[in-house]
Amino acid sequence: MKKIVCLLLMCFCIVALTLPVLASPLKPKILFVPHDDRPVSFAQTADTVRNLDYDLVLPPQNLLGNRTDLGHPDELWQWVFAQAKNADALVLSSDSLLYGSLVGSRKHAYTQADIIKRVEQFAQLKAQNPRLKIYVFGSIMRTPRDGAASGTEEPSYYAKYGASIFRLTELQDKSETEGLSGSEKKEQAKLETVIPTKAIGDWMKRRQTNFAASSRLIELSRAGTFNYLALGRDDNAPYSQTHKESRLLSKQGEDLGVTKFQALAGIDEIGMVLMTRAVNDLSSNIPFVTVRYADGIGAATVPSYSDEAISQSIRSHLLAAGAIQIPGLKRADLVLLVNTNKDGKTLEANWPQNTIVPRDNTLSFAKMVDLYVSQGYHVGVGDIAFSNGADNALMAELAKRNLLPKLTAYSGWNTATNSTGFVLGQGIMAPKMTLQAKNNLLAVRYLDDWAYQANIRQSVAGELSKIPGTGSYGQLDQKKADAVKATVEKMNIFVKQNLSDMEIDKISIDFPWNRMFETAVTIQSR
Known part of the structure; x- marks a missing residue:
């Protein structure tokens, strides 16, 4: 009997040695289609996942939209269908696949029939690949405050009438939620005569098309097409057309629950957030994250370009990333520390106030970072005291304390939600990387957000x-x-x-x- 067992073991070993491919399973494959080819949206998000044990597949860059080329949605769909059969998960921008790009969603001339036809291809994709995990993120069209804030990424008439369009939709949204004063009603009536019918008609027609597409995406999510759907409110305000549309879409999808669908603040960071969710799902991982804020208003801060408190935005990002926020530190996989101004105001990084002189809560916040790093926690810093760049006073203090290389992740670019969503993604994934890979990602953020954007x-x-x-x-x-x-x-x-x-x-x-x-x-x- 022993001889037979030994013989069987020998045979098993010989067979195993002759099948080396079977002994080394392939890396999970993720397809990622960003909403354009900007570095943070595309290369820097991709670099984060490349540093993990995943096979990341990206579309040819010439198919993606940029500032002057609105993108190539039909060619992108062809690429997705061809590549999907060999993938484990897809993280897809609906803006790219419906309009060509994020900028394309604001300027396109497609008919609603054209757009809805493309929406239905998500259902075809799932039908052809029923076991494929599909994560989709799209934008609820933004409402810039004026022409300057639009950055030439809106139709040309927005340069002249953007401020009036914003104010009109601000009043319309407020009218539906809490009512208007007599003077506000008169202002609304006047604005309706000031803005040319052709301009507001074009702007609202495109929004109606995009809204219909978002509504259909929610119905596809209800049908099980997506593992997760996130619709981001691009540059936004507490009252605006963007806020109004988000209210209606959230109401439509509220029965799905936040584990399947959310309309949330921000957009540029959501590719990173859903890439993090895909990685978490493929690795059966549920990270625990503790969040702490600087002294002062902190969690109640309503940043520029947003319509809600930053604490709500962070909770939404954590849910979308497949993570859980916990109150204590004992089981925390990541401690997210959020740098806010004491009074809750979000300034611009290029304003004179952004000096290296510590403000009211700078030193106490740096001390908190030092404490959690010294206790061995993985620490991420969401630097949102200023928009579009880092807080010079904070960064100088962290450098002085030799804390910059010791952080797990950092972000201080663009809007507050861009920064907090991005740092959450990198902070959750960075502990699985080599130290050098983590530090390289940090170095890029310090050079981009602090060195370049703020100075x-x-x-x-x-x-x-x-x-x-x-x-x-x-x-x-x-x-x-x-x-x-x-x-x-x-x-x-x-x-x-x-x-x-x-x-x-x-x-x-x-x-x-x-x-x-x-x-x-x-x-x-x-």
């Missing part, structure tokens, strides 16, 4: 008039090469002065959208 951007912008050739801040053109050179030079100086312990060897940058608002930062580490 160098303004400095180089001030020098543009001295650079020969045509071009401007919003359209660099012939000035681009010199602006790139100047930015790299200033970044190298910044690294020597502030980030010498991050082991950054070489920095490359680009302005992929031919403007200075955002930059693509890549590094080589020592």
Whole structure:
């Protein structure tokens, strides 16, 4: 009997040795279609997942939308269908697949029939791949406060009538939720005569088309097409057309529950949030996250470009990412610390107030970061005291305490929800990476959010008039090469002065959208 057992064991070992492929299972494959090709939306989100044990597949960049090319939705659909059969999960931007891109969702000329036809392809995709996990994120069309806030990413009439359009929809939304005073009713009536019928008609027609598409996506979610659907409120306010549409869509999908669908504040960060959910689902992981705020209003802060308290936005992002917020520290996989101003106001990073001089709660917040890092927790910092850049006073204090390389994740770019959603994703995934990979992601954020957005951007912008050739801040053109050179030079100086312990060897940058608002930062580490 023993001889037979030994013989069987030998046979098993021989067979195992002759089948090496079977002994090494393939990495799970995730397909990711972002809402455009901006660095944070595309490359930087992708780089986060690349540092994990997953096979990440991205569409050809020329199919994605950018500032001047609104994108190629039909070609993207062809790519998705061809690649999906070999994937385990899909994280898809409905803006890219319906309109071409996020900017395309604001400017497209497609009919509602065209858009709904594309929406139905999600159902076809699921029918052909019934075991495939599908996560979809889309935008509820934004309502910029004025033409300047639109950044030329709205139809041309918004430059002249944007402020009036915003105010009109602000009053209309308020009228439906709490009513208007007599003077507000008169103001609304006047605005309805000031804005040209052609302009408001075009703007509202596109919104109605997009709203119908979002409504249909909710119905597909109810039918089980998606593992998760997130509809983000792009640049927003407590009263606006965006807020109104979100109210109606949330009501439509409230029976689905927050574990299947949410309409939530923000948009640029939601690709990262749903990539995090896909990774968590594929690894059967449910992270526990503890959230703490700076002294003052803290959790009750309603940031610029948002319509709700930041604590609600963070709760929504955690649910969308497949994580659970817990009150205590004992079981926390990540401690998220949120830097807010004591009075709850969100300033702009390029304003004079953003100095290295500590404000009322800067030192106490840095002390809190120091405490949790020293206790061995994975710590992420959501830096939202300023929009569109880091808090100089906080960053100087963290550098002084040698805390920057010790953080698990950091984000301080663009809007508050962009920052908190992005840092949650990287913070949840970073502990599974090598230390070098984690530090490289941190270095990019420090160079982008702190060095560039909060400091160098303004400095180089001030020098543009001295650079020969045509071009401007919003359209660099012939000035681009010199602006790139100047930015790299200033970044190298910044690294020597502030980030010498991050082991950054070489920095490359680009302005992929031919403007200075955002930059693509890549590094080589020592």
